[in-house]
Amino acid sequence: MGWDKLSAGRLIVFEGPDHVGRSTHAETLRLKLEANGVPVIITGLARSEILGDLIKSENRDIHDFGPKTRALLYATDLMDQVENIIKPSIDAGFVVIADRYIFTPVIRESLRGVDPDWSMNLYSAAPDPDLTILLKSGPRRLLQRVIYSGNVGTLSRYESGMDLGFSNIPTLSFLEYQS
Numbered sequence: 001m002g003w004d005k006l007s008a009g010r011l012i013v014f015e016g017p018d019h020v021g022r023s024t025h026a027e028t029l030r031l032k033l034e035a036n037g038v039p040v041i042i043t044g045l046a047r048s049e050i051l052g053d054l055i056k057s058e059n060r061d062i063h064d065f066g067p068k069t070r071a072l073l074y075a076t077d078l079m080d081q082v083e084n085i086i087k088p089s090i091d092a093g094f095v096v097i098a099d100r101y102i103f104t105p106v107i108r109e110s111l112r113g114v115d116p117d118w119s120m121n122l123y124s125a126a127p128d129p130d131l132t133i134l135l136k137s138g139p140r141r142l143l144q145r146v147i148y149s150g151n152v153g154t155l156s157r158y159e160s161g162m163d164l165g166f167s168n169i170p171t172l173s174f175l176e177y178q179s
Contacts, residue, residue, distance in 0.1 A: 009090035011127055013101040016135030017178055018159055019145045025135065026099045033095055041089045044099030048080040063158035067112040074105035075122035082126050090127065102126060111164065139178035143171060 012029070014022040030040045046055035055062055055077060062073055078101070089096050102123045110116040137145075146152050152171065157163050160170040161177025 009093045010095045010130040011086065011090060011098065012095060013098045013103075013129040013132045014135060015100060015103050015132060017137070017142060019142050019149070019151075020135045020137050021145075022099050022135055025133070026097045030097055039092075039094045040097060041085065041094050042097045042099065043081050043085050045074065045101070045104055046077055048077040049084070050080050051077040061156070061158075063156065063163070067109045067114045071105060071109040071114050071119050071122065074109075075119075078102065078105075078123065078126065087127060098129070101129065101132075103132075111161075139175045142178050143174055146174070 014026050016022050026042055026044075030042055033040050046052050051073060055073065062070055065073070086096050086098070102120070106116055106119040106123075109119055146155065155170045155174055157170075160174040162168065162170060162173045164173075164177065166176035167173040
């Protein structure tokens with residue numbers, strides 16, 4: 001695809017597990033596109049004005065909520081971005097790069113018992129991506145990245161899958177959850 005073909009506005013999504021490098025790849029793509037004159041907006045999960053701060057808050061862990069409530073919060077967050085950022089930017093000719101989109105919350109909550117069809121229906125008004133890039137890495141490599149970054153102590157119960165009962169040890173649970 002030539003750079004001129006991107007001027008019509010596109011949605012490119014990076015999906016993949018925690019610590020796989022989605023943000024790094026999204027930023028690298030942004031820089032490459034902008035260097036070639038393509039206007040770019042980066043967005044992603046938990047970045048809406050109305051819910052982004054709540055979802056990322058250290059004072060309130062939304063992962064203490066039930067899985068359906070959490071699914072509704074993530075869907076509200078994303079749909080707010082669809083209405084206020086994603087669709088208007090695509091219509092204006094921007095390439096929108098999403099660091100996570102629909103699949104991450106649907107998969108996470110389906111692992112916790114939420115019907116994936118019910119979850120997907122929450123996002124029915126969201127535009128389909130023009131390109132989805134799934135980044136993959138083995139569980140041990142992901143854990144090495146967590147340790148190397150110095151973030152091993154910040155693994156939450158939810159991020160490590162401890163809430164699913166894999167293990168009471170965050171790193172062991174993380175390895176099982178990512179398998």
